[in-house]
Amino acid sequence: MNQTTRFSAVSVNLPDVDQAFPLLFSDLERLQVAVLNNEDWPILNEQFTQVSLLAIKIFRREEEAMDLCRDRGAVGHKSAHQMFLRNLAGIKMKCEANGPDVALAQDLRSQVIGWLTDHHRIMNASLGRTVKDLVERSIAHHESTGAIPSSRG
Numbered sequence: 001m002n003q004t005t006r007f008s009a010v011s012v013n014l015p016d017v018d019q020a021f022p023l024l025f026s027d028l029e030r031l032q033v034a035v036l037n038n039e040d041w042p043i044l045n046e047q048f049t050q051v052s053l054l055a056i057k058i059f060r061r062e063e064e065a066m067d068l069c070r071d072r073g074a075v076g077h078k079s080a081h082q083m084f085l086r087n088l089a090g091i092k093m094k095c096e097a098n099g100p101d102v103a104l105a106q107d108l109r110s111q112v113i114g115w116l117t118d119h120h121r122i123m124n125a126s127l128g129r130t131v132k133d134l135v136e137r138s139i140a141h142h143e144s145t146g147a148i149p150s151s152r153g
Contacts, residue, residue: 012124013131017061021120024058027051028116032108035100044100048092055085062127069127069134077123084119087111 011018031047059081066074091107 010120010125010128011132012062012065012128013135014061014065017058017065020054020058021124024051024054025113025116027054028108028113032105032113035095035105035108036102038100041096041099044095045092048088048095052085052088052092055081055088059085062124065131066127069130071127071130073123073126077127080119080123084112084115087115 012021027047028051031044031051034044034047063074063078063081065071066077071077087107091104091112094107095104
């Protein structure tokens, strides 16, 4: 099973986030290859920026869902997002200052890509269960009050 399949198997139950997450992972892997290949700074800078903007977009949507669901893990989850962005920014600064190298590619793998994989399989899976539960409870409530027709025949 490849990484994209593993990401797709974990659902946050937010369609835009579920579609964007594998793209973020692919962009990160392309960035790591660019660092390994000693690409020129303008190319690397563009890739770092693209990854950062997509991560921020995904994280904002997740955090919005956490707030709406009153997710008990929201503080830790939001803190984890900030750590990811700090790590990515730190690697970008080192790359700009010293140029790309194998050590930075390894840092991308361990501090960013590997971390994101674990984060998604654990924290995002938990958020997905919370979102799904909230939606199911909302539907059940509205069906019980007759506000929407029952989907249970």
